[in-house]
Amino acid sequence: MTYAMGDLKKGLKIELDGVPYKIVEYQHVKPGKGPAFVRTKIKSLLDGRVIENTFHAGDKAEKPDLTEATMQYLYKDGEHFQFMDTSSYEQYAFNADQVGDAANWLIENVEVSVSFHNGKPIGVEPPQTVALKVVQTPPNFKGDTSAGSKKPAKLETGVIVQVPYHVLEGETIRVDTFSGEYIEKVK
Numbered sequence: 001m002t003y004a005m006g007d008l009k010k011g012l013k014i015e016l017d018g019v020p021y022k023i024v025e026y027q028h029v030k031p032g033k034g035p036a037f038v039r040t041k042i043k044s045l046l047d048g049r050v051i052e053n054t055f056h057a058g059d060k061a062e063k064p065d066l067t068e069a070t071m072q073y074l075y076k077d078g079e080h081f082q083f084m085d086t087s088s089y090e091q092y093a094f095n096a097d098q099v100g101d102a103a104n105w106l107i108e109n110v111e112v113s114v115s116f117h118n119g120k121p122i123g124v125e126p127p128q129t130v131a132l133k134v135v136q137t138p139p140n141f142k143g144d145t146s147a148g149s150k151k152p153a154k155l156e157t158g159v160i161v162q163v164p165y166h167v168l169e170g171e172t173i174r175v176d177t178f179s180g181e182y183i184e185k186v187k
Contacts, residue, residue, distance in 0.1 A: 002063070013045070024041050026039075039054050040052070045066075046122055048100065064117060065117060067119075080095060105159070105175070113125040137167065
């Protein structure tokens with residue numbers, strides 16, 4: 001399937017020169033002179049680079065051969081992350097480039113969405129939120145009650161997020177994996 005200029009919109013996944021992209025910004029431009037065109041920012045699903053691209057009437061973009069599978073994260077053995085397909089129970093080993101920033105949110109048994117392009121794994125998408133244990137954070141001080149104040153906290157995966165002063169070591173917190181922001185304490 002091919003997409004024409006009029007089919008393009010934010011969030012659409014397209015393929016140009018064998019590389020899958022996702023449209024992250026979209027602007028339809030109708031200049032005073034000449035034909036209309038679409039100015040886009042597209043993000044490579046292979047390496048995460050964002051580039052600008054302009055589409056004119058008659059330009060075509062292919063629909064990429066993308067599939068997704070729900071997989072369970074098992075463990076990390078040296079430089080590979082081990083995942084299991086939850087439907088076929090087949091195991092896959094991904095390197096750090098394939099996992100990307102999702103590694104910050106991976107704990108054993110968490111389910112993730114894995115994207116494949118032409119049968120080859122290209123990306124791991126963690127769940128929207130995860131519950132992680134705080135392993136290191138400065139103690140509270142008397143008088144630290146100013147609203148909106150934050151302190152750094154190192155979580156069990158090694159990632160550091162900003163948390164309110166009332167969060168202590170050993171507590172479990174819920175974090176938004178897209179923004180990296182603290183949401184709440186987990187009871």
